[in-house]
Amino acid sequence: MSETEARSGLASGAKVGEIAARIDRLPLTRLQYRLAAITQVYWGGLIATDAVVARLFPFIWQPLGMSTEQFSLLLSANIGAGILVGEYLGGYLSDRFGRKKILIASAFVDAVFLWPLGFTKGFGWLLAWNFLYAIGMGFMLATNAVYLHEIAPPGQRHRIAMRTQLLSVVVIAVPSILAYFWIPAHYRWYLFALVAIQIVILVPLGIFGLPESPRWLESKGRHEEADRIVSRWEAAITRWRGPLPAPDMQGHPVVEAVHVPARELVAGTYRKRTIMLLAVWLLAYPGIVYGAGSYTPTYLVEHGWTAHQIFLYGGTGSIIAVPVVVAAFYLTSLIGERFERKYLILIAGTVFAAVFLLLLVFSATKAAVAVLLIVAASSGSLWLMNMYNYTAAAYPTRLRSVGTGWTDGVGHLGTFLGPPVIGVLFTTTADHGNYGWILWCTLLCSLAPSVIIGWLGMRQRGAVLEQIST
Numbered sequence: 001m002s003e004t005e006a007r008s009g010l011a012s013g014a015k016v017g018e019i020a021a022r023i024d025r026l027p028l029t030r031l032q033y034r035l036a037a038i039t040q041v042y043w044g045g046l047i048a049t050d051a052v053v054a055r056l057f058p059f060i061w062q063p064l065g066m067s068t069e070q071f072s073l074l075l076s077a078n079i080g081a082g083i084l085v086g087e088y089l090g091g092y093l094s095d096r097f098g099r100k101k102i103l104i105a106s107a108f109v110d111a112v113f114l115w116p117l118g119f120t121k122g123f124g125w126l127l128a129w130n131f132l133y134a135i136g137m138g139f140m141l142a143t144n145a146v147y148l149h150e151i152a153p154p155g156q157r158h159r160i161a162m163r164t165q166l167l168s169v170v171v172i173a174v175p176s177i178l179a180y181f182w183i184p185a186h187y188r189w190y191l192f193a194l195v196a197i198q199i200v201i202l203v204p205l206g207i208f209g210l211p212e213s214p215r216w217l218e219s220k221g222r223h224e225e226a227d228r229i230v231s232r233w234e235a236a237i238t239r240w241r242g243p244l245p246a247p248d249m250q251g252h253p254v255v256e257a258v259h260v261p262a263r264e265l266v267a268g269t270y271r272k273r274t275i276m277l278l279a280v281w282l283l284a285y286p287g288i289v290y291g292a293g294s295y296t297p298t299y300l301v302e303h304g305w306t307a308h309q310i311f312l313y314g315g316t317g318s319i320i321a322v323p324v325v326v327a328a329f330y331l332t333s334l335i336g337e338r339f340e341r342k343y344l345i346l347i348a349g350t351v352f353a354a355v356f357l358l359l360l361v362f363s364a365t366k367a368a369v370a371v372l373l374i375v376a377a378s379s380g381s382l383w384l385m386n387m388y389n390y391t392a393a394a395y396p397t398r399l400r401s402v403g404t405g406w407t408d409g410v411g412h413l414g415t416f417l418g419p420p421v422i423g424v425l426f427t428t429t430a431d432h433g434n435y436g437w438i439l440w441c442t443l444l445c446s447l448a449p450s451v452i453i454g455w456l457g458m459r460q461r462g463a464v465l466e467q468i469s470t
Contacts, residue, residue: 019218019226020232020248020397028156029237036148038163038209042103044171046110046140049194051175051317052117053078053130056295059184061126067149068298070123072423078130079290080138080416084409086381091405094143099150099213099401100206102145107202110136111195118188138412142405145392150215150400157393162333165385166326173322180319216469221395222294236308265395265403267381268408273394276456280449284387286418287445288352288380291437293317294419295426298372299434303363316380328378329385341371341390342457348383349450352376352440363433383450389455392458418445 026032057071086109094102113133120126145161152160182190205456217226239246262396265274285291293316314322332344355375362368388408395403425436 006377011134015183017218017249018247019214019223019230022230023151023214023470025155025245025247026153026233026237027241027244028153028160029240030069031233031236032151032153032160033164035210036160037167038205039144039148040164040168041102041153041171041205042107042140042202043144043165044168044199044257044328046106047138047168048081048172048175048197048317049110049114049133050137050290051179052114052191052194054297055183055311056117056187058298060187060308062298064121066123068423068427069420071298072128072419073389074130075290075294075419076416077127078134078445079285079294080412080414080419082131083138083141084132084412084416085131085285086135087139087142087405087409087412089135089405090139090142091402091409093139094146094401094405095216095398097353099143099147100210101206102139102401103147103210104203104206106136106139106143107198108136109133110140112136113199115191115195118191120151125320127225136180138405138409141388141408142401145388146208146404149389149392150213150397158335158337158341158389159333161385161389162329163298166329166333169325169329169381170383172317173319175318176317176322179317180308183307183311215397216401227317264399265406270395270399270403271291273458276452277391277394277407280387280412280453281408282389282414283445283449283452284383285414285445286350286422288449289384290415291354291418291445292356292376292380292441295422295437298426299437300369302434303369309366313370313374316377318374318377320370321374321377324374325378328382337461340459340461341386342453342459345383345386345390345457346450346454348379348386349446351379352383353446353450355379356442356446359436359438361432383444384448387453390457390460394458414445 053074054069057066061071086106090102090106110133113129113136116129117126117133120129126140131308148161148164149157161416174197175190177191179194182193195468211229212225217223217229217436233244234244264270296315297310300314305314311318315321335344358372359369388404391408392400392404422437422440425440426434
């Protein structure tokens, strides 16, 4: 295809669905990798802030008299209510006004409300700031995986997701290193660094590095804008790879919708899918996603670990865990589309449950605990990212962001309601290895949601995005 031919399309009378078809026929190149990588830098930069509460509690707030129950309420306000509100609003706004705008807004909202934590000791204000900055995280979660999937070729979707999502782990390593040196003595510096990453790096990167999603533009009837973006991609890839195949117009049923038809999520075709995804996220958030990692620093402090030991090799977010998790993501990316994503989720959840249960056996041996937590960090991260990817591919373009934001966002009710229960389980079984917390996180909130998705989940392997979501 020549550059002139590449610029043909809706300007010369193309049909609805052609933009999606033209995107899907593109070979995977550095162009898609670059765009996907930006979305994952956003994920790493914002999700690094959801560790703030867990990192500061045992070293800053607990010594000032904050109880484990109050810590649980902070978690409920932050990774529960705040993200829930952010994902619901972000999903709706993203489907209404565009993926790019809401992704950029996510970093700005997070940063504006994060820095006051460094100057707040009153519990009521801590609740407020933790709730508000988490809305930014919710905005990001509603758009991040959605954008990535809307630019990825069907046969390479898993590969580009896993290979760029490992970048998010690398980004998270930066705050982990800062935490190692600055918490507890200079924790305000740590908070200011997180804010700077978002305002100085993420916001400009989104503004200048990302175009709007052409799939979203097409779904809104903005064909000329979508055509200009895709034509630039086609021209560049044609120069790198040579002529492109003709787009397959038969497999891309795009329904234009100016308004967001959110009611479709709980009606007709999508009702069972939405209920299943809600059940999985509701169970997973107070367990494999947050319930385990949020209480791990406190668990380790109670077992004699220092701040430096925790941030160096204490599981999720620790410095030594980063290369292990990166390796796990890269190796998983080699599977490509040869294996159903729902079975990867099942395997990762089962491995997580098994190794976290072993804390009941090896809690007195620091080396063994470190190894178990690093394996749990790898399997838990793989579970989470594959589940994000699975959810983002489960709905059509007109519903994709609100569907992701609604199921994943309302799933954060599990994080809102779970911590008060976990706090009781954690403290009442503290004299016996915190077995209540460990059993909760492994059996009910890791193994159960993994089995549900493996058993009831739809197949997505190698299919066109518009086909697997209808």
